[in-house]
Amino acid sequence: MLRKQMVIAGNVGADHAIFEQGASAGNVGNDKLLEQKTANPVALLLSSAMMLRHLQFPSFADRLETAVKWVISESHYRTKDLGGTSTTQEVVDAVIGALD
Template identity: 90%
Template sequence: MKLADGLFLESCREVAKKYPGIKYNEIIVDNCCMQLVSKPEQFDVMVTPNLYGNLVANTAAGIAGGTGVMPGGNVGQDHAVFEQGASAGNVGNEKILEQKKANPVALLLSSAMMLRHLQFPSFADRLETAVKRVI
């Protein structure tokens, strides 16, 4: 995969040169997932291609308690989309809904992310506080 990631890595390196005050590091995805499990505090922001991002996000979701509690957001220059992070495990799953086991936490936390993005921090804080009280 190292060879196939050439353009992505080239672009990242180019951007990193423009911002020398921001630490930039490269890591192979399997080692990244292992490091994420063993020493997650070393990570802050990750930039990955889609496939690797899914692998890393699902690993992080497992650490945090599963996809049912992981918010997600994709923020671009002009638009933003907020959704349940990692794989959408219980969204639209009839069996889980019938058993009343669906977990709305990730969707609620994603809504808080959206509210914060839209400059409504007090509403985001209220929603996050309510979720924390329930958990």
């Protein structure tokens, strides 16, 4: 269940690279998610870790991945799609707290 909600992507070329979260068609442009502030930030955070690794900052990538994984598995901060009631900001704040 959790992996389904955390699709990440990286497109790497000779001169450029783009890292992004995967999104289901039902979430793209969903004003309700924006209004309720309940979008799941996990995939974006994990694709950021992928970018850090690509930029040759593996220790920063590892720290971010570890913090995200801890928050979704051990803390009580999860967005609705992951079985919780937290807002996007609460999840991000929990990840930032786990980085410290």
